[in-house]
Amino acid sequence: MIQSPRGTRDFLPDDMERRRFYESILRQTAQRSGFREIQTPIFEEAELFILRSGPNILNELYAFKDKGDRDLALRPEMTAPAIRAFVNGMSNDPKPIKIFYFGQCFRYERPQSGRYREFFQFGAEIIGAATPETDAEVIATAVGMIRSLGLKEYKVRIGHIGVLRRKLAEVGITAEDMPPILQKLDKKLYDEAWPLMEDAGVGREDAEKVFDIAGTVGGIEVLDKVEGEETAYLARVLSYLSVMGITEPEIDLGVVRGLDYYTGMVFEAEAPVLGAEKQICGGGSYTLSELFGGEKVFTTGFAIGFDRVLLALEKEGAVSPVKRIDAYVIAASSDTKLRAFEIAGMLRREGLSADIDLSDRKMAKAMKHASSVGSVFAVIVGNEELGTGAVTLRDMSSGEQRLIKISDLPAEIRGH
Numbered sequence: 001m002i003q004s005p006r007g008t009r010d011f012l013p014d015d016m017e018r019r020r021f022y023e024s025i026l027r028q029t030a031q032r033s034g035f036r037e038i039q040t041p042i043f044e045e046a047e048l049f050i051l052r053s054g055p056n057i058l059n060e061l062y063a064f065k066d067k068g069d070r071d072l073a074l075r076p077e078m079t080a081p082a083i084r085a086f087v088n089g090m091s092n093d094p095k096p097i098k099i100f101y102f103g104q105c106f107r108y109e110r111p112q113s114g115r116y117r118e119f120f121q122f123g124a125e126i127i128g129a130a131t132p133e134t135d136a137e138v139i140a141t142a143v144g145m146i147r148s149l150g151l152k153e154y155k156v157r158i159g160h161i162g163v164l165r166r167k168l169a170e171v172g173i174t175a176e177d178m179p180p181i182l183q184k185l186d187k188k189l190y191d192e193a194w195p196l197m198e199d200a201g202v203g204r205e206d207a208e209k210v211f212d213i214a215g216t217v218g219g220i221e222v223l224d225k226v227e228g229e230e231t232a233y234l235a236r237v238l239s240y241l242s243v244m245g246i247t248e249p250e251i252d253l254g255v256v257r258g259l260d261y262y263t264g265m266v267f268e269a270e271a272p273v274l275g276a277e278k279q280i281c282g283g284g285s286y287t288l289s290e291l292f293g294g295e296k297v298f299t300t301g302f303a304i305g306f307d308r309v310l311l312a313l314e315k316e317g318a319v320s321p322v323k324r325i326d327a328y329v330i331a332a333s334s335d336t337k338l339r340a341f342e343i344a345g346m347l348r349r350e351g352l353s354a355d356i357d358l359s360d361r362k363m364a365k366a367m368k369h370a371s372s373v374g375s376v377f378a379v380i381v382g383n384e385e386l387g388t389g390a391v392t393l394r395d396m397s398s399g400e401q402r403l404i405k406i407s408d409l410p411a412e413i414r415g416h
């Protein structure tokens, strides 16, 4: 039996109804804050991601050559494609530009719970400004989305990549040596960061100062412990968030993020219920447009790991509404079949959802099928009733049956 490729999933009807339900909540939340949707190709020139996505993503890239010998790659994320689309088609639009996107991304990772090779992101970007206001708006949108899904337990941590970068430069680390050290600091793995720093000629005392910064976690007050324009900037971001009622984020100056393009504020959200793969959202401010042939434009954005928030919601016991069908039409005998199809067609034209028995089942079996497809009513089309222009309408939950004139059927079903 052929299975779906490792790290990918099929979404069956029950899954899809649940996914579409949450996707539409996210879409509405983004639109409520003035973001407009874009869609970009699932594959891009590999170069787009090689230019700035960072070593982790590159190792995970699904890259291939097409028949025209072009180097292409499935998108591992959608920020670079969104900025390419901006450079190509939106660069003259009035700024700031607020866009959002939803779709699948591909990373060649080791699959485990919450980590897939094909997964979905819902993301948003504000292009054209780097201000505390913009950053606050982006974080507020991300938090608003997580709230709107109904997730109960989550943490949001905000940092500024500039603080650690400046400190590392001060103690003598070159820009080239920084990325692996930053990755260790991000995970607060100081024992593993230390040998890398020592090799780069940093003394233990200076290293401790760096670790102190990476370990600065808490409320707005911890910002006072670290001087500099970045912490003053973050204090302003927090003050905007606070007046918008977004009080859950805490400061964590050790947040670095896995992608190389961030230059300023960075933030992450996690759902502790998920265990190892608990990060449900990541974002920050960056510039990429100049790498893709455009002008340098500051941008801030984020992406929510759609599959992971859904997993977290499931673990918290959230239930999404089940889609039901209004009517299931059954011909009581073979000579009423044509009329049954006519009635199903009429109900559909009236805007109701109607299914119809397609396989000459006996009445009891047809009724059983009607309830298994989640029909609210069964419409039984019998010869005798047809003679008076009527059909039998059965309420599938109470079992109550009534004779209804065919012309009254849509109103009866709708009035339920």
Ligand code: HAM
Residues within 6 Å of the ligand: 076, 077, 078, 079, 080, 107, 109, 114, 115, 116, 117, 118, 119, 120, 121, 123, 124, 125, 258, 259, 279, 280, 281, 282, 283, 284, 300, 301, 302, 303, 304, 305, 306, 307, 308
């Ligand atoms: P990222 O942190 O690499 O950021 O991914 C965002 C989210 O996607 C993660 O927090 C996680 O929930 C989810 N995710 C990542 N990899 C997987 C996977 N293999 N399986 C399931 N979920 C996964 C970005 O991609 C940036 N483009 C975010 C951004 C937008 N920054 C600025 N604008």
